[in-house]
Amino acid sequence: MARIQLITIILDILFIAYISRLIIKGKLREEYAIIWCLCTLVLVVFSFWRKGLGVMANLFGVFEPPNLVFTAFIFAILIYLLHLSVVVSKLQNNIRNLSQEIALLKERLDKKENNGDAGNKKNAN
């Protein structure tokens, strides 16, 4: 086994361990972890299967195997960024609705407290 294979396998394992830790500690939601787990899995497969990259490049008709790596990963990253934008948009929507709800509730609370005060004053008189 080549040295680079060992290095990548060890790094992959560390990466998976770190992701697992984040999930266990509740810092990373599972749905976002899926893509990271998948990516590492792909890396693990190609670390063991050295000829794999050449085979895949042939399959897709790419002359230089490293180009396949770049293309595939840039594509994956773009998709993931888009996914993150969708998540952010959803969060923004939720925050807007929450803020509006809070403003409306605060107003109702104020009104109630003011009415309460007025009532107390009347009683005092």
Place this chain on the structure above:
Amino acid sequence: MSQKVLIIIPCYNEETSLPLVLKEIGTIKLPNGFMMEAVVINDCSTDDTKNIARKLYTTVLDLPMNLGIGGAVQTGIKYALANNFDFAIQLDGDGQHPPAEIEKLLLAQQNTGVDIVIGSRFIDKQGFQSSFLRRLGINYFYLLNRIFTGNYIFDSTSGFRLLNRKAIAVAAVRYPDDYPEPESLVIFAKAGLKIKEVAVNMRSRLGGKSSIQHGASLFYIIKVTIGMLFSFIRN
């Protein structure tokens, strides 16, 4: 039974102009059969807008985060929906929309029965007319509106509007966040609501800053175009 009218006043750092606007609102008289309430939406101002409004005995909806004009107006619309108002009128806190013109919007609604009345600067070409660039943009939106909704709206960026119950219900569910005016017209048209424009006099702002600064106008146009296009496509 009298009909309830809500004046929605979205404010972001309007401490200089808000007292004048509120005072003017206090002096106007609506036609018989209308009851008016004003609500100030404080969009997380960094100045004293909130306390000034409170001191003048106005209901304040105090947003905990800055949502932008669309989110602020929608808060008022949700308030109108929750409190069973018949009409909601948006009136900016910077003093551009003279409260004395509110009656015109109400009468136009009563006479035509439309769902949305827009107070327009450009029908009679009276009063404050805005800058050249802004008018160029407004012409562009006029064209877009014709294409997307078939409506002939001259002043689609005017925020001075009246919504009836049907329009309130629509806007409470969906209202754009930034630069909402032209896009919301597409949303209303898609919901099958009828829109009419009436001529009003507008003034130059009494204080505060426009939400659209110069560098942002290109972004504004692109954002609104995309917004209108997709509101048009959406089911």
